């Protein structure tokens with residue numbers, strides 16, 4: 140059974156003159172022990188989705204439809220006390236830019252003590268001891284727990300953020316852009332550490348990133364999100380090697396192999412305005428393969444072997460489309476590398 144199942148989830152933002160449909164019908168299954176990558180360009184709803192799972196949404200956000208199930212039970216329908224027993228304890232999150240949002244006037248240990256005393260039922264002394272253990276676990280000397288956020292380097296900040304997410308021994312960790320803005324070497328160190336912790340602590344990880352190379356290095360499975368929906372899902376290798384949705388093709392083309400002298404191909408255009416109703420496919424204005432029905436009919440999700448799926452009218456012809464894409468005649472806006 141899936142550990143976490145997201146069913147047709149819609150999270151909208153109330154605006155003065157209407158609603159902004161940031162997450163608009165997402166289906167996602169997360170299995171125990173899996174590391175699943177969630178990719179998609181800026182503004183496609185990744186953080187909104189995971190903030191919804193953690194129920195730390197902005198004040199103007201609301202669940203418009205769908206459900207989030209943990210171990211088969213609806214987290215939206217369960218009692219508040221039961222939900223409190225799951226959030227942060229069973230499912231924890233490393234929020235986007237988490238260390239930059241930590242209070243600069245308190246030493247970082249205070250955040251650890253706050254979580255473990257308020258949510259974990261530990262005494263202050265126990266919490267400090269545990270914080271020291273967690274620091275060592277993420278490779279920082281325990282003497283640094285009394286340092287202030289600004290005293291840590293970017294890579295160390297991310298390690299501290301990971302340690303903080305581990306405070307209550309969660310089963311699932313949601314990491315929202317944990318290595319963005321780090322240089323590639325530090326990125327690699329942090330991801331290697333996350334992989335090690337996953338194995339040592341038997342974690343399940345949802346990893347959000349813009350960066351396909353991070354996914355390839357870390358994840359088993361991949362969900363490609365576009366404009367509030369999942370465009371394609373499957374194992375990382377299959378989706379990257381053999382994408383069935385034009386957006387995934389574009390994404391993998393956007394990360395060239397420099398050693399092979401490949402050119403960077405950008406996906407022209409931008410995500411549609413989700414404050415307006417979208418007719419047809421949401422990728423249509425940027426899709427080099429669009430046909431008439433793509434403008435009028437929303438594509439349904441087609442399931443394939445090996446737990447793969449894609450929401451594209453032309454998915455059945457994807458091998459031909461891929462051939463065309465590879466010939467670079469369709470992703471015609473080539474930027475120089």
Ligand SMILES: Nc1ncnc2c1ncn2[C@@H]1O[C@H](COP(=O)(O)OP(=O)(O)OP(=O)(O)O)[C@@H](O)[C@H]1O
Nearest residue numbers: 152159161180181182183184185186187188197199
């Ligand atoms: N409180 C809010 N009110 C209205 N719109 C919002 C609010 N918060 C986010 N949005 C919008 O919702 C959309 C999705 O935002 P979200 O932060 O989920 O994107 P994202 O995929 O995480 O992007 P990034 O990769 O840049 O972090 C964006 O267009 C954003 O401007």
Ligand SMILES: [Mg+2]
Nearest residue numbers: 185186187235
């Ligand atoms: Mg985000």
